[in-house]
Amino acid sequence: MIDAKDKMRVVILTPSKRLLDLSGVSELYFPSEHGALGVLPGHAPMVTAVGTGVVLYSQNDVSGFFKVAGGVAEITGNAVNLLVDVGEEAATIDLDRAKRSLERAEGRLAAKELGNVDVKRAEGSKARALARIEVVNLHTNKHAKDKKSS
Known part of the structure; x- marks a missing residue:
C-alpha cells in the first residue's frame, strides 16, 4: 500500500488561472527546456524552465493531461509547482x-x-x-x- 508520504501535490498556475491543484499524485511528466522530465515523490529539489508540450499526471490510476508552454517548475520533494505562461486542460x-x-x-x-x-x-x-x-x-x-x- 502506498501511503501519503509517497504522493505529491501538483499545482499548475498561469498568470490568470489556477489550472490544477491536486494532492495524491504518484507521478508527473512535463516538458522542460532540455526534454521531458519525470517526477516521482521524493524527487530532489530543483528549479527548471518549462518547455512547450504535454503535462501528464497520475493519481490513483487515473491520468490527466494538459498542454503547457513556457514558464518555470519548482520541485520540492513532494510538491511540484508549474508556473506556466500558457496552459490548457485536454478537455478544453x-x-x-x-x-x-x-x-x-x-x-x-x-x-x-x-x-x-x-x-x-x-x-x-x-x-x-x-x-x-x-x-x-x-x-x-x-x-x-x-x-x-x-
Whole structure:
C-alpha cells in the first residue's frame, strides 16, 4: 500500500488561472527546456524552465493531461509547482482549431524562403499546435480505453 508520504501535490498556475491543484499524485511528466522530465515523490529539489508540450499526471490510476508552454517548475520533494505562461486542460482544447493552427504554421514555414516570415514565431506556433493535438489524442485515447474496460 502506498501511503501519503509517497504522493505529491501538483499545482499548475498561469498568470490568470489556477489550472490544477491536486494532492495524491504518484507521478508527473512535463516538458522542460532540455526534454521531458519525470517526477516521482521524493524527487530532489530543483528549479527548471518549462518547455512547450504535454503535462501528464497520475493519481490513483487515473491520468490527466494538459498542454503547457513556457514558464518555470519548482520541485520540492513532494510538491511540484508549474508556473506556466500558457496552459490548457485536454478537455478544453478544440482539436479542429489546433489542426488549422498547425496547417497555418507549416504553411508559413514552407514559405520562409519568400522572406518576410518570422521563422522562430512560426516554429513556436507549430510546437504549440502539435502539443495541443497530442494532448487531445492522449485524453481521447485514455477515455476510449477506460470505457472498454468498464
